[in-house]
Amino acid sequence: MWLIIKKRILLNIFSLRFIILTILLVVCISIGTLVLLGRYQMEKELYEAAEDRAATVRYYARMYGQLHLYLNRPVEQLSLISTGYTDEFGSSIKIPGEFAGRMSITKYSSHYSLSPLFGYLDLGKIIAVLISFIAIIITYDSVTGQKENRTLSLCFSHSLARYKVILGEYLGAILTLIIPLLMSFIILELILVSSRKIDLNAEDFLRLNFSFLLSVVFISVFALLGVSISYLFHSSANSLSLLLLLWIVLLLIIPNFSSYIAERYHPIPEIEKPIIGEGSEKPPANLWDMLYINEKVQQYNVRNSLSFLSPFMAYQSGLESLSNTSLPSYLKFIRQAQNLNETFALWQAEKLKTSPRRLMYWSTGDEPLDTSGIPHVEYKKSSLLASLTESLKGLVILISWNVILLLLSLYNFNRYDLR
Amino acid sequence: MKRLIILNTLRKYLLDLRLVISLLVIIILISLSGLYYSNEINQRQRIYYRLNALAKEGYSIESIEYVKKPSKLVFLSEGGEKGLPDVFRITPFLVEEEYKKIDALSYLKDIVQPDWTFIVGVFISLLALLLTYSEISGERESGILALTLSNPVRKSDLLLGKYISVVVFLSVLLVMGLLIDVLILRVMGNVYLSVFDFYKILIIFILSVLFISLISLMGIFCSVLFKNSSISLLFALLIWIAFIFIIPNLSFIAGEYLKPSPSPIVQEENIKDARRPFSRQLSVSSLLLQPIVNKPIPDEQKQKLIEQFQKEIYEKHFSIQSKMLNAEAKVKRDFQNKINEQIRLKFLLAKISPFFLYQNLCQMTGSTGYAHQALLQRLAENIREKFQHIAFDYKKQNLFEVADKKQSSWVSIGNFVLKGLSPDAFSDIKLDEAQFKIPNEPEAGMPVNFGDYLWGIFYMIMLNIIFFLISFVLFIRYDPRF
Numbered sequence: 028m029w030l031i032i033k034k035r036i037l038l039n040i041f042s043l044r045f046i047i048l049t050i051l052l053v054v055c056i057s058i059g060t061l062v063l064l065g066r067y068q069m070e071k072e073l074y075e076a077a078e079d080r081a082a083t084v085r086y087y088a089r090m091y092g093q094l095h096l097y098l099n100r101p102v103e104q105l106s107l108i109s110t111g112y113t114d115e116f117g118s119s120i121k122i123p124g125e126f127a128g129r130m131s132i133t134k135y136s137s138h139y140s141l142s143p144l145f146g147y148l149d150l151g152k153i154i155a156v157l158i159s160f161i162a163i164i165i166t167y168d169s170v171t172g173q174k175e176n177r178t179l180s181l182c183f184s185h186s187l188a189r190y191k192v193i194l195g196e197y198l199g200a201i202l203t204l205i206i207p208l209l210m211s212f213i214i215l216e217l218i219l220v221s222s223r224k225i226d227l228n229a230e231d232f233l234r235l236n237f238s239f240l241l242s243v244v245f246i247s248v249f250a251l252l253g254v255s256i257s258y259l260f261h262s263s264a265n266s267l268s269l270l271l272l273l274w275i276v277l278l279l280i281i282p283n284f285s286s287y288i289a290e291r292y293h294p295i296p297e298i299e300k301p302i303i304g305e306g307s308e309k310p311p312a313n314l315w316d317m318l319y320i321n322e323k324v325q326q327y328n329v330r331n332s333l334s335f336l337s338p339f340m341a342y343q344s345g346l347e348s349l350s351n352t353s354l355p356s357y358l359k360f361i362r363q364a365q366n367l368n369e370t371f372a373l374w375q376a377e378k379l380k381t382s383p384r385r386l387m388y389w390s391t392g393d394e395p396l397d398t399s400g401i402p403h404v405e406y407k408k409s410s411l412l413a414s415l416t417e418s419l420k421g422l423v424i425l426i427s428w429n430v431i432l433l434l435l436s437l438y439n440f441n442r443y444d445l446r
Numbered sequence: 447m448k449r450l451i452i453l454n455t456l457r458k459y460l461l462d463l464r465l466v467i468s469l470l471v472i473i474i475l476i477s478l479s480g481l482y483y484s485n486e487i488n489q490r491q492r493i494y495y496r497l498n499a500l501a502k503e504g505y506s507i508e509s510i511e512y513v514k515k516p517s518k519l520v521f522l523s524e525g526g527e528k529g530l531p532d533v534f535r536i537t538p539f540l541v542e543e544e545y546k547k548i549d550a551l552s553y554l555k556d557i558v559q560p561d562w563t564f565i566v567g568v569f570i571s572l573l574a575l576l577l578t579y580s581e582i583s584g585e586r587e588s589g590i591l592a593l594t595l596s597n598p599v600r601k602s603d604l605l606l607g608k609y610i611s612v613v614v615f616l617s618v619l620l621v622m623g624l625l626i627d628v629l630i631l632r633v634m635g636n637v638y639l640s641v642f643d644f645y646k647i648l649i650i651f652i653l654s655v656l657f658i659s660l661i662s663l664m665g666i667f668c669s670v671l672f673k674n675s676s677i678s679l680l681f682a683l684l685i686w687i688a689f690i691f692i693i694p695n696l697s698f699i700a701g702e703y704l705k706p707s708p709s710p711i712v713q714e715e716n717i718k719d720a721r722r723p724f725s726r727q728l729s730v731s732s733l734l735l736q737p738i739v740n741k742p743i744p745d746e747q748k749q750k751l752i753e754q755f756q757k758e759i760y761e762k763h764f765s766i767q768s769k770m771l772n773a774e775a776k777v778k779r780d781f782q783n784k785i786n787e788q789i790r791l792k793f794l795l796a797k798i799s800p801f802f803l804y805q806n807l808c809q810m811t812g813s814t815g816y817a818h819q820a821l822l823q824r825l826a827e828n829i830r831e832k833f834q835h836i837a838f839d840y841k842k843q844n845l846f847e848v849a850d851k852k853q854s855s856w857v858s859i860g861n862f863v864l865k866g867l868s869p870d871a872f873s874d875i876k877l878d879e880a881q882f883k884i885p886n887e888p889e890a891g892m893p894v895n896f897g898d899y900l901w902g903i904f905y906m907i908m909l910n911i912i913f914f915l916i917s918f919v920l921f922i923r924y925d926p927r928f
Contacts, residue, residue, distance in 0.1 A: 044680045051684065055692065062696075065703045073709045080711055119711060136707040138785055141526040141816060148695040156691060164680065267679070268464055268576060272471070275568065283558045 035199025111352025484635025525815020
């Protein structure tokens with residue numbers, strides 16, 4: 028079996044298609060990393076602008092009714108790997124307390140949500156699309172190709188168990204695929220280490236390495252798919268056509284279809300933006316934004332529950348959890364804001380007991396506002412362990428894809444006609 | 447001889463099981479897309495009518511709303527309509543874009559709209575590549591090519607015959623697809639298309655044929671360039687992935703990098719800065735009233751003097767308020783311009799890919815997407831200029847009546863009162879439709895950026911010609927031996 032693996036690896040590595048595709052992947056990863064780093068830098072500056080605004084508001088406040096806080100979420104360093112949901116909902120939450128209007132969310136940057144075919148690009152998507160394509164291209168003729176040039180029946184004239192052939196082909200494909208994957212992760216980490224725009228700590232590197240492991244499980248699905256489709260047909264052109272069709276279905280059709288189902292299954296009810304202080308139906312201090320986000324999150328949950336249908340979706344959600352940009356981590360952020368709002372309101376009430384006059388009134392002779400003991404505003408990032416447990420779901424889905432495909436291919440290959 | 451080659455190739459296609467299956471898949475996809483859009487078009491129309499009625503009720507002298515009319519050709523090229531604002535709020539100084547279709551906000555990110563350009567761009571183009579990648583190299587491998595060329599056949603005839611048969615085959619598929627789409631919309635969704643719509647559909651058909659022919663030429667080019675058909679397939683697929691995925695996506699992030707998107711947080715500060723110099727001038731202070739009150743004249747005369755002075759203050763406040771709104775509008779317009787510039791850059795870069803160019807041209811033809819949004823922005827700007835005159839004249843005439851009724855900042859000394867003009871003094875005054883009629887959106891017409899449009903078509907045709915010529919030159923020097 029080791030001979031088969033070695034043969035497969037050598038054949039793959041020295042084939043022109045593999046070399047070209049690997050170069051393409053490496054080029055895309057390097058360009059993508061550089062450009063996304065520039066974008067990260069810009070977002071970081073905008074985050075600092077948001078922090079400045081929060082400080083200004085606190086500095087110039089003269090009345091308790093005017094004072095409000097902002098909880099700003101720092102731009103995740105690993106959002107390069109997976110953009111996640113922050114771009115959609117916003118990352119700066121106004122904490123109004125009891126008096127300064129409602130909680131509202133702003134984005135750091137604003138643009139039309141027009142996007143090309145695969146949505147917003149991040150490194151996770153580049154890797155997912157290109158490496159699965161490489162996997163298909165190097166495995167589609169692993170069995171049929173041998174049959175076409177008659178080496179397969181020759182191979183079986185030796186005393187060789189059939190499962191060993193299929194395992195050998197599969198392991199060979201995986202070991203080849205790890206090379207471009209490893210190259211792209213090494214280049215990515217090298218660029219990140221040498222760049223001054225970003226400083227990663229040990230935890231971030233651990234997260235990156237876990238993403239690498241997840242990617243290995245992900246490519247193994249496509250290697251298995253390629254190997255197992257490869258012997259369903261007698262000509263390799265047919266197997267390639269079917270594989271490409273499957274690739275498009277898994278990459279484009281199923282994610283879109285599950286989004287469509289989520290939209291239909293959980294439509295967002297019409298929520299008019301409430302006008303503050305109008306009529307008797309004054310909305311609670313929190314707000315339209317929160318209601319809207321709640322509805323939207325439920326919709327996404329419906330979609331994510333269908334992620335077992337496509338390895339791409341499972342991989343994406345795993346990467347989101349590992350780079351701390353997933354939906355649950357966003358919800359944690361919102362919950363932090365709500366808790367902060369409550370403690371802030373309590374603090375306001377306490378301060379107003381001692382100086383009730385300063386609620387909505389001040390004169391030039393007054394002392395500056397007493398802000399001692401004001402709740403500390405700090406975003407708490409979720410821990411590595413929490414992210415890992417979150418990403419387990421995607422990992423389990425990918426592993427079960429692997430197991431099912433492996434069993435199917437072993438079972439089928441035993442009945443395969445070599446002639 | 448050429449006719450024979452064409453007929454022969456077409457027969458080969460029709461007898462191939464793979465192709466028949468792919469055709470069936472494509473037809474099913476087109477029907478599903480038709481079903482999806484027959485529901486969608488009606489829903490968008492309903493939302494439009496409701497919003498339009500609401501907007502007309504809400505006309506006031508301070509703002510009018512202009513609702514974007516949904517295009518019926520959205521089933522051909524959706525163009526990300528759901529991600530674009532659909533209401534233009536026109537105030538005397540500024541046009542602001544707003545999202546009002548709250549039920550349509552339910553769309554999730556990254557979702558691809560299953561429209562015609564998507565099916566043609568992804569599936570039919572893939573089919574075109576699979577048909578052509580082995581046209582020459584495959585025949586060379588099986589030895590047919592040498593046999594064919596031993597007959598009195600010119601090489602140009604052979605190449606042209608192959609090309610024409612692919613394009614004819616796929617054009618028939620395109621016609622069938624369009625017919626099915628239109629029929630499903632008519633039967634299932636009761637969508638009536640006008641004559642202009644059919645002209646546009648014809649143009650989109652021609653664009654689709656151009657695009658498909660380009661992709662087939664690339665397949666033929668690969669098959670002439672490489673002796674081995676599996677390598678030619680690999681290259682064809684690489685080109686396909688680059689067109690569909692790599693170029694548009696990379697140019698979108700590059701556009702965001704080169705022209706950063708403006709930040710709403712910085713914008714808030716900018717607006718405050720723009721207002722600051724004026725907001726101080728708007729207050730009324732007792733220092734203004736004091737000299738009149740101190741004058742040694744009877745109270746009645748003082749009252750008259752104050753009334754006169756009051757009018758002056760109203761006029762002064764009115765002009766300061768206008769200046770302030772103008773300054774604010776300038777900041778907001780800059781913000782919008784930054785967004786627009788970024789999108790224009792993104793599109794310019796992405797149009798290197800024929801797939802994106804094709805989608806963009808179809809959007810221009812079908813009045814959807816960003817191209818149409820830019821047209822409407824200009825239209826709304828025209829409306830705003832007219833509206834500004836009307837609103838200004840009205841306010842000038844009725845300034846004193848309205849200003850006295852509204853509560854505003856004031857100071858008093860004894861019985862004498864001096865008031866300032868309230869910033870929302872005119873917000874309650876309704877505007878009849880008779881006073882100001884909003885021009886209707888042009889029902890049919892050529893796209894705004896006619897230059898862009900022609901350039902796009904020219905680029906597409908040029909790419910066709912270039913690829914044909916290159917493959918022709920390569921083929922003339924081609925060695926048919928195995």
